[in-house]
Amino acid sequence: MMDEVPGNEVGHGHRAGVLARMRARRRDEEHRAATPLELFFDLCFVVAVAQAGARLVHAVAEGDPGHGVAGYLLVFFAIWWAWVNFTWFASAYDCDDVPYRLATLVQIAGVLVLAAGVPRAFDQADYTVAIIGYLIMRVALTLQWLRAARGETGAARQAALRYAAGLVVVQIGWVVLLLLPDAAWKWGLVPLVLAELAVPAFAERVHETPWHPHHIAERYGLFTIIMLGETIAAATVAVQSALDESAVLDELLPIAAGGLLIVFAAFWIYFATPIHEYLASDRQAFLWGYGHYVIFGSAAAIGAGIEVAVEQVTHHAHISTLAASFAVTAPSALYMITVWLVHTRHFKRGTAQHLVLPAGAALILAATFAGHWAVPLAGLAAACTVGVGVYLVSRSTREESYGR
Numbered sequence: 001m002m003d004e005v006p007g008n009e010v011g012h013g014h015r016a017g018v019l020a021r022m023r024a025r026r027r028d029e030e031h032r033a034a035t036p037l038e039l040f041f042d043l044c045f046v047v048a049v050a051q052a053g054a055r056l057v058h059a060v061a062e063g064d065p066g067h068g069v070a071g072y073l074l075v076f077f078a079i080w081w082a083w084v085n086f087t088w089f090a091s092a093y094d095c096d097d098v099p100y101r102l103a104t105l106v107q108i109a110g111v112l113v114l115a116a117g118v119p120r121a122f123d124q125a126d127y128t129v130a131i132i133g134y135l136i137m138r139v140a141l142t143l144q145w146l147r148a149a150r151g152e153t154g155a156a157r158q159a160a161l162r163y164a165a166g167l168v169v170v171q172i173g174w175v176v177l178l179l180l181p182d183a184a185w186k187w188g189l190v191p192l193v194l195a196e197l198a199v200p201a202f203a204e205r206v207h208e209t210p211w212h213p214h215h216i217a218e219r220y221g222l223f224t225i226i227m228l229g230e231t232i233a234a235a236t237v238a239v240q241s242a243l244d245e246s247a248v249l250d251e252l253l254p255i256a257a258g259g260l261l262i263v264f265a266a267f268w269i270y271f272a273t274p275i276h277e278y279l280a281s282d283r284q285a286f287l288w289g290y291g292h293y294v295i296f297g298s299a300a301a302i303g304a305g306i307e308v309a310v311e312q313v314t315h316h317a318h319i320s321t322l323a324a325s326f327a328v329t330a331p332s333a334l335y336m337i338t339v340w341l342v343h344t345r346h347f348k349r350g351t352a353q354h355l356v357l358p359a360g361a362a363l364i365l366a367a368t369f370a371g372h373w374a375v376p377l378a379g380l381a382a383a384c385t386v387g388v389g390v391y392l393v394s395r396s397t398r399e400e401s402y403g404r
Contacts, residue, residue, distance in 0.1 A: 261379030360385030
């Protein structure tokens with residue numbers, strides 16, 4: 001490979017030359033932060049998440065939650081896993097030169113094709129467009145891994161080649177499944193999903209790629225913000241649509257206020273933890289990273305639930321008040337439990353701190369049975385959960401200070 005061609009300095013310390021040598025970045029690199037290209041990449045996922053959320057709202061509002069939830073879980077897995085593949089590679093090998101940027105832009109194009117295929121995948125179980133989008137992304141990412149392998153030696157080179165081979169094999173599996181009769185999906189879907197999840201473990205067995213703890217923590221945090229932002233956007237559109245139809249304001253305001261409290265609490269709970277201090281090994285990082293499938297998915301689903309609640313109040317949804325309330329409280333409680341299990345419990349001290357989030361999730365679920373007051377009560381439960389958590393942490397800090 002050619003030596004690095006001089007170029008302008010970029011924000012994270014690498015040169016944006018025409019053909020920079022792709023070498024692994026240091027895990028202890030100082031001031032490592034998300035790049036504008038990564039933020040742009042994340043932003044393009046909003047389209048796909050919005051499509052999945054809209055289909056979930058439609059299915060639940062029409063009284064078909066089984067199909068809606070199953071379709072949402074599958075489609076969101078595709079969205080989430082595409083983001084994961086790029087994020088961990090970029091944390092280890094982002095050289096920010098022209099070929100790297102072009103390959104990333106190609107992956108963004110694949111994301112947009114995937115987003116265009118979400119409605120067909122959700123409504124008709126037609127995954128053709130979605131798999132074409134994945135194919136576009138995979139070709140670019142495979143070339144990135146091959147380029148990384150060319151710049152590496154020894155075990156690091158072998159790991160990069162394993163990543164490339166794993167991506168190719170699994171993608172061939174999806175294309176073959178697409179060509180088979182529809183009945184083949186029943187048997188082929190789960191094995192291929194498991195194969196997707198196994199590729200990193202297969203590749204990292206010979207060498208741990210030098211992902212950066214601070215960078216990974218920031219990237220996951222930013223994507224969490226995007227999911228919560230999508231929830232606010234979806235809820236805002238739902239309330240605005242209802243107001244345009246002269247809906248009763250006193251029924252909408254409690255839902256809007258409760259939903260906002262839930263989102264604020266979700267943000268507070270997630271970012272109260274310095275998770276980069278925990279990400280010390282592949283085992284810890286992979287379990288944490290895989291657990292974010294539920295965190296991201298439930299965060300985005302909160303917005304869908306609020307939309308369903310608004311549609312039920314305005315008589316556009318063919319479901320009961322209880323079902324509409326559950327559409328909000330279920331993902332909210334799931335988010336809270338998963339954030340505790342995956343993210344925050346590593347920094348909790350004592351039984352009281354550990355019980356805060358599970359107890360808060362239970363209170364949110366209990367609010368489901370409060371009729372039209374379910375969403376505002378769930379919001380109050382979420383806010384109280386944050387308040388109790390802050391109090392317990394501050395009390396623990398004071399006791400430690402006095403103990404010294």
